[in-house]
Amino acid sequence: xxxxxxxKRVIDYNVKVRVKADGAGVDLANVxxxxxxxxxxxxxxxxxxxxxxxxDEVVVVSIGVEKAQETLRTALAxxxxxAILVVATDDVxxxxxxxxxxxxxxxxxxxxxPGIVICGKQAIDNDLNATGQMLSALLGWSQATFASELxxxxxxxxxxxxxxxxxxxxxxxxxxxxxxxxxxxxxRYASLPNIMKAKKKPLDVVNAEDLGVDVSPRLKIKNTGxxxxxxxxxxxxxVDELFEKLKEMGAV
Amino acid sequence: xxxxxxxxxxxxQLSEDATAKxxxxxxxxxxxxxxxxxxxxxxxxxxxxxxxxxxxxLCIDSGVFGNGMAEPIADLVVSISDDYxxxxxxxxxxxxxxxxxxxxxxxxxxxxxxxxxxxxxxFERPIYAGNAIQTVESSDQKLxxxxxxxxxxxxxxxxxxxxx
Numbered sequence: 574x575x576x577x578x579x580x581k582r583v584i585d586y587n588v589k590v591r592v593k594a595d596g597a598g599v600d601l602a603n604v605x606x607x608x609x610x611x612x613x614x615x616x617x618x619x620x621x622x623x624x625x626x627x628x629d630e631v632v633v634v635s636i637g638v639e640k641a642q643e644t645l646r647t648a649l650a651x652x653x654x655x656a657i658l659v660v661a662t663d664d665v666x667x668x669x670x671x672x673x674x675x676x677x678x679x680x681x682x683x684x685x686x687p688g689i690v691i692c693g694k695q696a697i698d699n700d701l702n703a704t705g706q707m708l709s710a711l712l713g714w715s716q717a718t719f720a721s722e723l724x725x726x727x728x729x730x731x732x733x734x735x736x737x738x739x740x741x742x743x744x745x746x747x748x749x750x751x752x753x754x755x756x757x758x759x760x761r762y763a764s765l766p767n768i769m770k771a772k773k774k775p776l777d778v779v780n781a782e783d784l785g786v787d788v789s790p791r792l793k794i795k796n797t798g799x800x801x802x803x804x805x806x807x808x809x810x811x812v813d814e815l816f817e818k819l820k821e822m823g824a825v
Numbered sequence: 826x827x828x829x830x831x832x833x834x835x836x837x838q839l840s841e842d843a844t845a846k847x848x849x850x851x852x853x854x855x856x857x858x859x860x861x862x863x864x865x866x867x868x869x870x871x872x873x874x875x876x877x878x879x880x881x882x883l884c885i886d887s888g889v890f891g892n893g894m895a896e897p898i899a900d901l902v903v904s905i906s907d908d909y910x911x912x913x914x915x916x917x918x919x920x921x922x923x924x925x926x927x928x929x930x931x932x933x934x935x936x937x938x939x940x941x942x943x944x945x946x947x948f949e950r951p952i953y954a955g956n957a958i959q960t961v962e963s964s965d966q967k968l969x970x971x972x973x974x975x976x977x978x979x980x981x982x983x984x985x986x987x988x989x
Contacts, residue, residue, distance in 0.1 A: 590956040672934050701937050702921050709931035718922045737917045791934040796960040
């Protein structure tokens with residue numbers, strides 16, 4: 574069985590986000606970019622499944638700018654077998670929406686025929702949390718979101734999900750789309766020999782147009798601004814005073 | 826046109842706080858209908874009917890929906906979506922599991938974690954883990970499906986009138 578892992582190139586999670594003064598978005602020029610942390614967890618899980626003999630092949634796919642090749646090479650260095658890059662834009666500021674991404678992934682799934690798709694639950698740039706669910710819907714597959722544990726037994730996957738106020742364990746029929754949460758695993762670092770080896774692994778490049786998918790956005794971004802700064806706190810002298818203040822604010 | 830709200834259910838009980846917040850935000854967009862789908866959920870439907878601003882409650886009592894699984898609930902929402910322009914849910918994990926699936930089946934984009942309603946198709950939402958606030962306008966003709974941030978939502982037009 575093959576596993577497909579979509580990965581996204583996003584601003585590195587350590588980088589402080591700078592909002593452009595003209596409201597046109599977040600400055601991504603000359604900023605360190607990395608693999609979306611949730612996707613890294615998905616890649617790690619896929620590699621662990623391969624090491625456990627549950628799957629035979631790990632294919633990673635990225636959709637976006639040509640530079641996403643670097644992100645795919647990182648996944649290959651971690652242990653993925655091959656990579657596909659779908660070039661959908663030439664401007665890094667042009668975010669491809671989850672609906673378009675899901676449509677492209679559907680085409681890739683039809684070609685690669687994986688038994689399971691493992692993806693990050695959300696990207697840390699647009700925070701939309703939608704691609705996995707949308708892909709599952711378009712394919713008519715089962716879905717298991719926010720996984721904190723995953724095991725494959727025959728033609729079923731057993732997934733522990735992080736739900737509101739607890740955990741839910743479900744069994745889904747394969748093929749399935751699984752989206753992963755932070756607690757699933759801790760991704761490995763790629764070793765130098767593996768980074769060298771990754772350069773020789775196969776990486777196909779295709780264009781989104783060639784797949785026949787319209788990637789034009791449905792959402793128009795009117796403005797991007799800084800969040801309102803938090804007001805400074807105040808000190809109160811006694812419980813009574815605290816109660817008064819809370820009353821004034823209408824909190825009690 | 827009416828707005829459909831996916832009630833937040835905890836088992837077969839209504840999570841009143843989350844659902845009520847979604848209702849009060851959605852009131853500005855149209856007549857509010859609430860969907861309760863679970864097993865043995867008539868109690869939840871009764872509670873939903875008591876929320877201020879709810880015009881109609883759709884109660885679908887079936888074991889199929891009992892575990893809150895996304896696949897059957899998404900199909901159900903799609904089947905009644907013709908009557909609605911907006912489909913809204915509180916931004917909980919269970920709704921985040923379901924609504925993007927609904928959106929993909931209807932070929933519309935989902936807008937998650939809305940913190941403010943600017944007008945019927947324009948919303949504010951945080952990106953980059955809250956380090957920036959984006960104002961987005963949906964160009965989907967027929968239908969949008971949205972998730973509302975649980976706390977701190979506000980209706981912008983109303984807030985502006987309050988200040989003037």
